[in-house]
Amino acid sequence: MSTNVLRTPDGWWAVRDERAVRIETKAVTTAELLADRAAVREAAASGESGTPVADLVALPPVTTPCRVVAQMVNYRSHAKDSGFTGDIPPTFFRKASGSVSGPHEAIVRPAHVKFLDYEVELGLVMGATLPVGTVVEETDLPHYVAGLVLTNDVSARDVQLTKTQFYESKSYPTFTPTGPYLALLEPEEFARLIDLRLRLSVNGVPRQDRTLADMIVRPAQALTLLARFQTLDPGDLLLTGTPGGTALKAPPKPVEKIAALLPPALKWKAFFNGQAKNPRYLREGDLVTATIATPDGRIDLGEQRTAVADAT
DSSP states (O other): EEEEEEEEOOOOEEEEETEEEEEOOOSHHHHHTOOOOOOOOHTOOOOOOEEEEEEEOHHHHHHHSSSSEESOBBHHHHHHHTTSSSOOOOOOEEEOOGEEEEEEOOEEOOTTOEEEEEEEEEEEESSOOTTTTOOOOOHHHHHHHHHHHHHHHEEHHHHHHHHTTTHHOOOOOOOOOOSEEEEEEGGGGGGGGGGGGEEETTTTTTEEEEEEEGGOOOHHHHHHHHTTTTTOOOEEEEOOOOSSSSSOOOOOOOHHHHHHTTTHHHHHHHHHHHHHHHHSOOTTTOEEEEEEOTTTTSEEEEEEEEEEEEEE
């Protein structure tokens, strides 16, 4: 069964039910912890009663600096929302690892950002080096991927669309809430990835809800494609895309055709004037709740609860 690992200011913990047992390790980084799996197993098998998880302050279980890579438009429902038709070429982009934040830390909206969006995503945490040129089969996943984390690929849509700038729009501090748990999987559990259900709500209202069956490029293929040009190392993070239900949606086809006739400045002005009427974008005081788990709970990445705050 998978082992959930929690990181706090006091170190690393193995979680069973709602209690945590300290992992006796000198590891500081995620990569160092993954190299000390014996200590993780010992804590997970311990008979100690442990500490209530509710009494601990969760930090992101992925330590930085590290590589943070993400897949674009990788769920069929998101492709439909985004106006894509036909085959979608697999596309990757980078996020600054300085965007990684804790699972209960506030998402801070920069003063110049008006259209702040959410994207619940499954994160793969690498457990071994993935050299350029590697071909990853489904049976190879347990070798290269150590575990899973819950992430939110927060996006400044006005920056992303007007500048066609993914790196900036998704890399502000607090724009990648991560955790609470790093779920270290047993080899046989990778077959359960397809059963994972991603859910996200804002102020208790459901926004996103899909399983990995909706995914276009699955993890083994994604790693193979990424390895054509990018090396990954233990502790690096791959975000695997988001389902439909984000605030941003493509305009209707007639509107899109009319907008194509406009100069770029007028086109974006008209588009964002319309988006200003969309109540789904995040605002100060909103509470974003996200979970990823299998229906039986045998793989459960925990719950994120992140408030939205304006930069001061």
